[in-house]
Amino acid sequence: MRWIVPAVLLLAACAPAPARQPVHTFEGSARVLLTVQTYRLTFTENRVTHDIRGTLVNRTSGDAFQATGTLLPATDGDLLTADISAGDSPRLNATVFGIGLRDVPLKAGALLSGTIRHDAFAGSLRVNGFSSALSMKRVQ
Template sequence: MQVWEGSARVLLREQNYRLTFTVEPVGHRLSGTLDNRSSGDRFSVTGTLLPVEVGAELTAQISAGESPKLSASILGLGVSGLSLKADALLSGRVTGRRFTGTLRVGGLSSPITLRQTAP
């Protein structure tokens, strides 16, 4: 199991994250969780950690899963089943014990930096 911690500035606010995952060595598939330590939210993570000449490329889908849904109507117009939390994409490069990449949420990209914690 790998644990990475760091931060990203999302919508003008600094957010602290902890990414925890395991990697299947044959297919390089990863699965785990991303905790937003600033808000207390937890998301599931699936993707790949592919070795490259220097380090590895990480690409992962972040899913809100079974987050609360909004159902509302005003004057006969409304929404039903709208997730209150957005899915996201995490991508970037691992070099040594440092991950530098992008967290893309709802069409907005934010730079993110994570450091691997001691095993």
């Protein structure tokens, strides 16, 4: 009976530690319609499933969005694809001349896609059908 406790402790010491999920942070800008918007993308990467979770902050307006997607390894860089959603943003409920609007989000979702090569991201941010070129550099 005395040997059970040391054996359990020895086996627990041999168990692999959970893998740390790396945190990536990129900052850059995109020309959206007529103005330049600056962005900060911060996400964690699960290297086993290639899933990412994080936030995309529009630093010009101060709006923050949730980012979920994948970061897939490729020969010429890592391919990033993420759905950008406003989460629990305010929603519009109104009636104008008998026409009702219900549960319309005031912030639009987007699709972020591109390639990470070394410390640079080059891709696009597609919002409401309009695509804007987005380039960012790693900051951490």
